[in-house]
Amino acid sequence: MDFNEWYRKIKITGLQIFRFLADKIQSILKSISEDPKFRKSFHAIQKYFIVAGIIVGFIIYFVTIIPMLQELTISLLPKTRLSRTVELSESEIRNRIRKLEKASLTTENRLKLKIPYQPYLVVNSTENKFYLYSRRKLVREGKCSTGSYIMLQAADERKWIFKTPRGVFRIQGKITSPVWKKPDWAFIEEGLPVPSPNSYLRYEFGVLGDYAMSLGRGYLIHGTLYQRFLGMPVTHGCIRLGDDDLKTVYQYLNFGSKVFIY
């Protein structure tokens, strides 16, 4: 048998199979559609589809068509033109441009003066990083630890939120070998009884590192025993630095140096 004969036979067989399947499906559908239970549920499904279609239509209208029409409206709005009551002469224009150049230069210089020339520190409390600048250049950057944003709730309804405040601060004090005077929350969070204000139990040595710098309101920049937690938000509001970074920052910053925390 040649190729055309084979092709003709395959085509006939294929058509026969198709007709057989089509007849079968038709007879099944006919028997289903004549069933009264099916008719009832079909009408119910039809109603649900119509309602769903209407809801989808309205969603498309409010969510897509309306914003598109707004954009179309904007594109059809005319561009405005500046109207001058008096036409400016060439010399007047040149004069005004010269004044504008001078004024822009003055503003630029004023903006430059806002950046401190003296050393200052920038602390990113979200990423727990610090940047030390001196003479308007970056001299050191590294990891630090800032507030954990834990809110401690005591049994007596007292609350503390451990966050590092944001804004501009100034170094108000510099200390070597600082000693930590523990506040009430330090005992409460350990499940320990709170001692009297002058108790020796309040004083802890060696936990704040070799240096500390005060920012005011009880916040410090200090060292830490937990060097592995640098780069993570684990403190009670203070800024913790690694030993080498702390030494460098301590050496650069003076009383009154700015600390920008964000």
Next chain:
Amino acid sequence: MHHFFSRVHSGFKAFKIYKIAAALFFVFCILYLIFSILAPIKAYRHITSAYIPDQNEKWILSGTSEIADSLLERSAMLDSRLLLSENDSIGIFVSLSDSLLNLVLQGVTIHQSKISHIGTGKLLSKPDKASLFKYLSTSFMIESYRSTIVKVPVVVKHAPKDTSEANKARYAPQLPPDEYVKYTLFSDKSLKIVIQQEEKSSCKQKLTAFSYSCRNKLRTFAGTSSAIFRLRIPDYHTSIKIKIPSNDARTIFRALPENASLVMEL
């Protein structure tokens, strides 16, 4: 018979109620369309009329030469940055020409992020240059925001009763979660900034993005509907969409205070 007529009457009444409801809804849809179209027109009028420069102001030089235009653009940016620097709180400076987004505090750039993608609304191309320069020369104030991430990630911890409970409840440090970062800052001068992460999002993040988009659209619908019922034209904010790294986006969002100032350079 009476039962039959009462059933017909209640059916007719129900059908009438459906008709009235459908008619009211149709009227609402038409009003929604009209008010939605009036909103950008109102914003356009606000930008083009409130910032028409006075004849003695420097902005009137616009259009006289290219040098004048570039000087005025620079002057607008410098004026607004100077205003920003006199503020004691953190502000944002967005430079679309340099593709940079800066956090500024008392004139010092404390954080800078490179913008990888910028999309601007068409409304800012409509005003003449002089009005646009004047519009950009004053800072914008961020009145509200919508976000996929929490602004202040507070975790509540109850004080333990004793040391054994304290030892059991040692709190591990919280690392930034794998969250989709996108937020919209609405300003007071018909402008909104949409900041989103530039990294490709995972399946879970795509779900967050979809849910954020749905919430946004629902709030817009609610805002417009409430304006219709008060017979007021709703607010329209032309948008500027930018993409930056997710870490920067998170940092900037958490650093912004209430009513932060925003300065733009186009």
